[in-house]
Amino acid sequence: MGRVFPEDALADTGRTVPVLSACEHYAGNERFIDKALALQATVDRPFDLTLDLEDGAPVGREHAHLEMVCDMLAEYTPRRGRVGVRVHDIRHPVFMNEVEAVLGRLGHKVDYLVVPKTNDRGDVEYVSSVMQEIAKDTMREAMWPLHVLIESQRALHDLFPIAAHPQVETLDFGSMDFVSDHGGALSSACLRSPVQFEHALMRRAKTQIVAAALLNAVVPVHNVTLDVGRAEVAGADAKRAKDEFGFLRMWSIHPGQIEPIIEGMAPDPAETERAIAILLQAQDTDWGPIRFEDELHDRASYRYAWGIARRSHLAGRALAEDTVARLFKS
Numbered sequence: 001m002g003r004v005f006p007e008d009a010l011a012d013t014g015r016t017v018p019v020l021s022a023c024e025h026y027a028g029n030e031r032f033i034d035k036a037l038a039l040q041a042t043v044d045r046p047f048d049l050t051l052d053l054e055d056g057a058p059v060g061r062e063h064a065h066l067e068m069v070c071d072m073l074a075e076y077t078p079r080r081g082r083v084g085v086r087v088h089d090i091r092h093p094v095f096m097n098e099v100e101a102v103l104g105r106l107g108h109k110v111d112y113l114v115v116p117k118t119n120d121r122g123d124v125e126y127v128s129s130v131m132q133e134i135a136k137d138t139m140r141e142a143m144w145p146l147h148v149l150i151e152s153q154r155a156l157h158d159l160f161p162i163a164a165h166p167q168v169e170t171l172d173f174g175s176m177d178f179v180s181d182h183g184g185a186l187s188s189a190c191l192r193s194p195v196q197f198e199h200a201l202m203r204r205a206k207t208q209i210v211a212a213a214l215l216n217a218v219v220p221v222h223n224v225t226l227d228v229g230r231a232e233v234a235g236a237d238a239k240r241a242k243d244e245f246g247f248l249r250m251w252s253i254h255p256g257q258i259e260p261i262i263e264g265m266a267p268d269p270a271e272t273e274r275a276i277a278i279l280l281q282a283q284d285t286d287w288g289p290i291r292f293e294d295e296l297h298d299r300a301s302y303r304y305a306w307g308i309a310r311r312s313h314l315a316g317r318a319l320a321e322d323t324v325a326r327l328f329k330s
Contacts, residue, residue, distance in 0.1 A: 005329055006279055006306045010288040010299065015217040018169065019083055019310045022238070022265035023047040023235070024147075024221060025252040028056020030068055037076065039255055045262045045316035046080035047252070050147075053098050054088050054116055057135035062094045066101055073106045083113035084147065090126055099127075101143065103134045114147040114170060117177070119154045121161035128167050128274065135232035147221070150209055151177035163212040171213040173206060174289030175223035191226060192235055197244065210246040222247040228254035235260025247313075264317035267308045275312075276323055283326065 025047050035256055036049050049294050051073070056064035069085070076083060087098040102110060111230035127146060135143055135229075146167045150156060151174035175196065179186045182201070189195040190202050197203065206222075222233040222241040225234040234250075234257035241247040242265050250261045281290050282302050289298045309327060313319060 003283050003326060004287065005328055006283070006302070006309075007329060009283075010303050011304050012303065016075060017214060017307075018219060018306055019307065019314060020219055020249055021045075021047045021262070022043075022249050022311070022315060023252050023258050023261040024050055024051050024084075024170075024249060025255070026050050026086070026224075028052040028071070031204075033072055034067070035255065036082070037072070037079075039258075040079045040081045040083075041077075043258075045259065046314065047258050048082045048111075049083045049264065050086050052086045053102075054086050057088075062076040062088070063097075066094070066098055070101055070106060073102070073109045076109050078109075081252065083109065084112035084114055085110055086114035086116060086147075088104065089115070090123055093116070096130070099130055100134065104138060107134065107138055107140060107144065110144060112145040112147055114149065114172070115147055116149040117151060118148050118162065119152065123167065124148060124162055124165045124168065131167075143167055147172055149151045149174045149177075150205075152181045153178075156205055156208060159208055160215070160246075161213045162217050163216040165195075168216070168218050169196050170219040170221045171209050172221040172251070173209050173223045175202070176206060177239070179207060193225075193233070193240070196223075197240055198236075206241075206245050206247070214246065219249050220247050222246075222250040224251045225257060228257065231256040231260045235264040238262075240266030262315050265311075266317060267312050271316065272308055272312040272317055275308035276319070278302065278305045279327060280323070302312065 025036055027033040027049065033051055040047065040049055051069050053066060053069060085102045087102065088095050091288065118124060122144065131144055147170040148162055148168055150159065162168065175191055179190050186201060190199050210220040225237045227233040238250045238261045241250060250265060252258045254260055278292050278297055278320045279294060279302065282297065287302065289296060314326060
C-alpha cells in the first residue's frame with residue numbers, strides 16, 4: 001500500500017480550527033484596493049484581503065463607494081489568497097443594500113463576510129438569516145463564512161454564544177472601538193504595545209476571545225498595529241499575540257505589515273522541523289504509534305504536528321520538495 005497523506009489519515013469527524021492565512025489585510029479606497037489585489041497575485045506567502053465598506057467609505061458617499069468596490073470585485077480573478085468584504089453594522093441604513101449588492105450580485109467572488117459592531121448572538125443570527133435568503137435566491141449551495149468583530153463590552157459578555165454559531169469562521173478583536181467603548185476608563189496607550197498586552201482589561205478581552213474561538217473551532221484574530229511606519233512593530237505584535245495569547249491570525253492595515261505579520265505568526269522553525277520529522281516517521285509506519293526521541297507519539301500528537309506543518313507551509317516556510325510531496329496533496 002502506498003503512503004497515506006496526513007489529510008486522509010488524520011481526518012477528524014468533529015469541527016476543527018481551520019488553517020487560514022495568518023494575515024488579513026484591509027483596504028478601503030480604490031488605490032489601496034488595487035495595490036493590494038496586485039500584491040496578492042504576486043506574493044509567495046498568501047494573505048487574505050478584506051475590502052472595507054465600513055471605515056473605507058466617506059460619510060454620505062456610501063453608495064458610490066459600494067459601487068466602486070463591486071466594480072473591482074466584478075473584475076477580480078481569484079488568487080492564492082481569499083477576498084472578503086466588511087459591510088456596515090446591521091443597524092446602519094446601508095447594511096441591507098451592501099449585503100444584497102455584494103453577495104447577491106457577486107457572491108461567487110466573495111469568500112467571507114466581515115460584520116462589525118456585533119453585540120450578541122442575536123446579531124449573528126440575523127446576519128446569517130439574511131445571507132441564507134440571498135444564498136437561496138442565487139441558488140448557492142454553501143454559505144459564506146462570517147468574520148465577527150468583537151468591539152464592545154456587550155459583545156465580550158456574549159462571546160461564547162457568538163463563537164458557537166456554526167457560520168462563524170473567525171473572531172476578530174477590534175481594539176480601537178473596544179477601548180472607546182470604555183468611556184475613558186482605558187487610555188489610548190491600550191491601543192499600542194506594550195500596554196495593549198499588559199493592561200488587565202485588554203488581557204482579559206484577548207484571553208477570552210482566544211478561549212471562545214478555539215473552544216468552538218474558530219480562528220482568533222488579533223487587532224491592528226497602528227504604527228504603519230515601522231513594519232517590525234507589527235511583526236513583534238504578531239509574535240507576542242501568538243506566543244502569549246494563542247492568536248492565529250492578525251489584521252494588516254499597510255502592505256508593509258503583511259510579511260512581518262505572517263512571519264511573526266508562523267510556527268517556530270525548530271518546532272516545524274520536529275513536527276515534520278514526526279509526521280514522516282508516522283507515515284512510514286502507516287500512522288500507528290511511534291517512538292520518537294524516546295517519546296511515544298500517536299494520532300493525537302500527529303494531529304498537532306500536522307497543524308504546525310500546515311501553518312508553516314502556508315506561511316511560506318522553505319520545506320524540502322520531497323517533504324511537500326509526501327505530506328501535501330497539492
